[in-house]
Amino acid sequence: MSQEAKLTPGQIGAPSPSADQQPRLSDIGSRNDLSIARKQRSLWGDAWSQFKKHRLAMLGLFVFIGMVVFTFVGNALYGRPYDSVFEYDTSASPSLGNLLGTNSLGQDMLARILWGGRISLAVGIIAATIAIVLGTTVGAIAGFFGGLTDTILMRITDLFLSLPQLPLLLLITYLFSPSLQQWSSDRFGSVNIGVFLLIIVVISAFNWMPTARLVRASFLATKERDFIEAALSIGASRRSLILKHILPNVLSPIIVAATLGIGTAIITESSLSFLGLGFPPGVPSWGQMLFDAKNYLQTSPHESLIPGFFIFLTVLSINYVGDGLRDALDPRRTK
Numbered sequence: 564m565s566q567e568a569k570l571t572p573g574q575i576g577a578p579s580p581s582a583d584q585q586p587r588l589s590d591i592g593s594r595n596d597l598s599i600a601r602k603q604r605s606l607w608g609d610a611w612s613q614f615k616k617h618r619l620a621m622l623g624l625f626v627f628i629g630m631v632v633f634t635f636v637g638n639a640l641y642g643r644p645y646d647s648v649f650e651y652d653t654s655a656s657p658s659l660g661n662l663l664g665t666n667s668l669g670q671d672m673l674a675r676i677l678w679g680g681r682i683s684l685a686v687g688i689i690a691a692t693i694a695i696v697l698g699t700t701v702g703a704i705a706g707f708f709g710g711l712t713d714t715i716l717m718r719i720t721d722l723f724l725s726l727p728q729l730p731l732l733l734l735i736t737y738l739f740s741p742s743l744q745q746w747s748s749d750r751f752g753s754v755n756i757g758v759f760l761l762i763i764v765v766i767s768a769f770n771w772m773p774t775a776r777l778v779r780a781s782f783l784a785t786k787e788r789d790f791i792e793a794a795l796s797i798g799a800s801r802r803s804l805i806l807k808h809i810l811p812n813v814l815s816p817i818i819v820a821a822t823l824g825i826g827t828a829i830i831t832e833s834s835l836s837f838l839g840l841g842f843p844p845g846v847p848s849w850g851q852m853l854f855d856a857k858n859y860l861q862t863s864p865h866e867s868l869i870p871g872f873f874i875f876l877t878v879l880s881i882n883y884v885g886d887g888l889r890d891a892l893d894p895r896r897t898k
Contacts, residue, residue: 613891620887623880630877634680645674645847654863664865666855672869675847680873682848686762686832691824693767698774699810699817705775706782707805717779720772728769732831735765736840758842766831774820781813815892819885826881833874849874 614620644650649669657664663672705716740761747757785791786809794808829849835841836850837857844855849870856866 610888610891614887617887617890619883620890623883623887626876626880627884630680630873630880631684634677634684638674638677638681641674641677643671643674645670645678646845654859654866656863656865663869664863666852666866667859667863672866675852676849676869676873679847679849679852679870680877682759682842682846683829683832683850683874684877686759686766686848687825687829690763690766690770690828690832691821693763694770694824694828695774695817695821697767698771698820699778701771702775702778702780703782703805703810706779707786707801707809709783713779716775720775723769724772726769729834732765732769732835733838733840736761736835740840754843755846758846762832762835762841765835766828770824770827770831774817774824777816777820778813781816782809785809785812819889819892822881822885822888826878826885829874829878829881 638645647670651661651665651669651671653665653669654667655661655665657672661671661673663676665672666675701716701720705713740758743757743761744754745757747760748754751757786804791804791808794804799808832841832848833850833853836848837854839854841854842848842851844851852870853867853874856863856870859866
């Protein structure tokens, strides 16, 4: 007598799965690996996620990018000359014909703002870049080698920090500006290049010290980590340790310092130009425009308010971006 298979209620009417339809362990493992890979994010991915949550930082980023596009592209699209004298009515208020008005020489203010913005932004970005590179180099060497090298470099850094910066900036610019203008005129046919180089060198020479101290502290903490000991045990060279193992792990404070340094450089250039030691009167940097408008504060306030507003808006947006980067690159805030 044959025995009949007993079926449970859940199995009644259910087709038995074929061998092809049955899940395989390898498929399950690959799907799990894929889901894990999708969940993993890089440091910069986490930083961008945190940065997007900072509304003021995102607003500052859009304003700064818009300012760069506005000054570097808008000048070619606007098409009006910035240096034509008495082209329009003098000291005219903003109108449809002249959106930002004119200055005391009948020059279009918008054309001068567009042209001067390129100079101010170029000075800020280049000077901040040089200061960051110099400060990072000094701080990396001091923090990595330590000992006598660290002592000498840090005492030099302290010496620069103790100097009165604004009087020295004015003195150096006053002493070397005429000779550099003459050299630039003989070499390039324009005095503006010499003034541009002098301002960049002077600003970067007095703004690298905070970055050097910051990078030194980061190097001192990072070089004691276990992965540095592991790299040393497999024979990594000093250059490899600095450039490939330590420096990538201390980029976060460097990026924040570089961002904030741009705003500092723009303010410094504007201060030098406002005090009459920046670019020549024919070059409309934002600081130079403030210098030209100082005698017309009561009769034509828009001549000083407009470049002052652009300086304020640019530096404020950069500072908001720096605050957002500082929060986004802080591992204690990353979730």
